[in-house]
Each structure stands twice: as C-alpha cells, then as structure tokens.
Amino acid sequence: MAKYGFIGTGNMAQAMIKGLLARQVAPADIAVSSPHTAAKLAQEWGVKALPAQQLIQASDVVVLAFLPNQLAAVVNTLDFGDKLVVSVLAGITVDQLVAATGTTQVVRTLPNINVAINQGITAYAKASLTAANDTAFQAFSDQLGQVVAVPEAEFAAFSAVAGSGPAYVFKFIDALAKAGVENGLSAELATAIATQTVAGSAQLLAVSGQSAQAMQDTVASPGGSTRAGLDDLAQQQFDAVVAHAIKATVNHKHA
Numbered sequence: 573m574a575k576y577g578f579i580g581t582g583n584m585a586q587a588m589i590k591g592l593l594a595r596q597v598a599p600a601d602i603a604v605s606s607p608h609t610a611a612k613l614a615q616e617w618g619v620k621a622l623p624a625q626q627l628i629q630a631s632d633v634v635v636l637a638f639l640p641n642q643l644a645a646v647v648n649t650l651d652f653g654d655k656l657v658v659s660v661l662a663g664i665t666v667d668q669l670v671a672a673t674g675t676t677q678v679v680r681t682l683p684n685i686n687v688a689i690n691q692g693i694t695a696y697a698k699a700s701l702t703a704a705n706d707t708a709f710q711a712f713s714d715q716l717g718q719v720v721a722v723p724e725a726e727f728a729a730f731s732a733v734a735g736s737g738p739a740y741v742f743k744f745i746d747a748l749a750k751a752g753v754e755n756g757l758s759a760e761l762a763t764a765i766a767t768q769t770v771a772g773s774a775q776l777l778a779v780s781g782q783s784a785q786a787m788q789d790t791v792a793s794p795g796g797s798t799r800a801g802l803d804d805l806a807q808q809q810f811d812a813v814v815a816h817a818i819k820a821t822v823n824h825k826h827a
C-alpha cells in the first residue's frame with residue numbers, strides 16, 4: 573500500500589484525506605505536517621503527525637496543500653529526493669514547483685472539495701515523471717474522483733469552474749432554500765429539498781445524454797410555472813451574473 577504525506581492540513585488536505593480513508597487507505601499510511609492542526613488530526617483520525625522532512629522520508633506521494641503564497645517559505649529547507657510531489661496550490665505552475673522544490677518529480681493539480689466523497693474532478697499537468705511516480709500519481713488521483721489532463725494555460729478557467737464551482741453551487745442551494753423559506757417552507761425542509769434537487773439534477777443531467785439547456789425544456793411544461801421562472805432568470809441576466817463571477821475568479825491573482 574502506498575504511503576501518502578500531506579504538508580498543510582486545511583480544508584483541501586482534509587477533504588483529500590477523507591477521500592483516501594473512504595477508499596480504505598489505512599490511517600497509518602497517511603502522514604500530516606502543519607504548524608497547528610496536524611496533532612489534532614492525528615488524534616482524531618489515526619493518521620501520523622510528522623515534521624515535514626520526516627514526512628517526506630516516510631511517504632511515496634507528498635501532497636503540498638498549504639496556501640500558494642507559502643510555497644517558498646515551506647519548501648525552502650526541505651529535500652524531496654525523488655519522491656513524487658503533488659501540488660494543489662492554485663496558480664502555481666509546474667516550472668515554479670520544480671524551481672521551488674528542486675525536483676522534476678512534480679505534478680500540478682487542481683482538485684475540488686468533492687474529493688472528500690470520491691466525487692471530485694481534478695486537473696493535472698506534470699513534468700517528466702519516472703514510470704513509478706507516474707503510476708503512483710494515477711493510483712493516488714483515481715481514488716479521489718475524475719482526473720483530467722489540462723494544459724496549464726487553462727488551469728485558471730478550470731479552477732474557477734471546478735475548484736471554486738462547489739462554492740457557487742452551495743451559494744445557489746442557499747439562495748434556492750432561502751427563496752423557499754420566503755414562500756412559506758420551513759428552513760429545514762427548504763434546505764433539504766434544495767440540496768436533494770441539485771444533487772438529483774446533476775446526476776440526471778450526467779446520465780441523460782442531453783445538454784443542460786435541453787434538460788431545462790424537459791422540466792418546463794408548455795405554458796407552465798417553470799417557463800415563467802426561466803423567463804424571469806433570463807430577464808435578470810442570470811447567465812451574465814454567473815459569467816461575471818467566473819471572470820472575477822479567473823482574473824484573481826493568487827500569490
């Protein structure tokens with residue numbers, strides 16, 4: 573069984589660790605390193621808390637999961653040897669990773685929070701990996717959901733749609749639920765039905781073989797209430813509002 577090490581133990585690292593544990597990776601095969609939460613995670617999840625250099629020695633795959641602007645400060649004194657280094661740092665290129673870590677055995681990835689339930693979608697771009705590290709990366713990333721090779725020039729757009737996307741979906745669910753409450757539903761019921769409606773709709777769309785646009789017409793009965801709502805969304809420039817937010821996300825400079 574491969575051994576995984578996480579440097580940085582925030583939301584993304586914890587989501588990835590949950591995904592690995594759900595795929596029956598043993599807690600003892602996962603090591604974590606961070607200034608504040610590593611010991612707590614070790615206590616609660618049974619993973620091992622180690623200083624970063626010891627973590628590298630103990631791991632086959634080392635995941636960099638701290639904030640992008642911490643890269644130089646965190647890896648400065650570390651020797652990665654020929655270990656596979658997987659970065660989730662948004663906006664940090666393969667060249668920057670190679671320069672900072674001193675190894676070519678790096679993969680730039682951009683996962684999303686849904687890796688926690690093995691339903692993520694992760695983009696990757698890599699330097700030239702050894703065959704063993706290539707296999708190790710595939711085995712690691714396949715456990716977390718779908719994995720797609722993406723040109724580095726497209727990472728910012730991928731990050732906005734897939735990486736930030738769950739936040740925007742949660743925002744939509746929240747707005748849908750609040751609107752339900754305004755129209756007489758209890759908060760609990762409104763949240764439950766908004767959540768299940770989005771989950772079911774995404775699953776139905778994925779298996780339907782139809783476009784998201786065409787699927788709208790399967791809901792909107794001729795002359796019915798859904799058409800009235802869709803027309804109102806169009807009048808309120810819903811697509812333009814979403815496009816504007818995605819542009820703000822893409823244009824954000826990380827480090």
Ligand SMILES: NC(=O)C1=CN([C@@H]2O[C@H](COP(=O)(O)OP(=O)(O)OC[C@H]3O[C@@H](n4cnc5c(N)ncnc54)[C@H](O)[C@@H]3O)[C@@H](O)[C@H]2O)C=CC1
Nearest residue numbers: 580581582583584606637638639640660661662683685735
């Ligand atoms: N949260 C998300 O959905 C996604 C996050 N990412 C990337 O994941 C990375 C982490 O982001 P989040 O988990 O959201 O942030 P976070 O704020 O939850 O976690 C950041 C973590 O950095 C760690 N850290 C701080 N100083 C450190 C040090 N000196 N040594 C080691 N670790 C240190 C801490 O464990 C802290 O919890 C970022 O680079 C971000 O771009 C990428 C895709 C999606």
Ligand SMILES: O=C(O)[C@@H]1CCC=N1
Nearest residue numbers: 662731732735736737
């Ligand atoms: O908010 C961020 O910067 C990261 C990148 C994509 C999702 N979270």
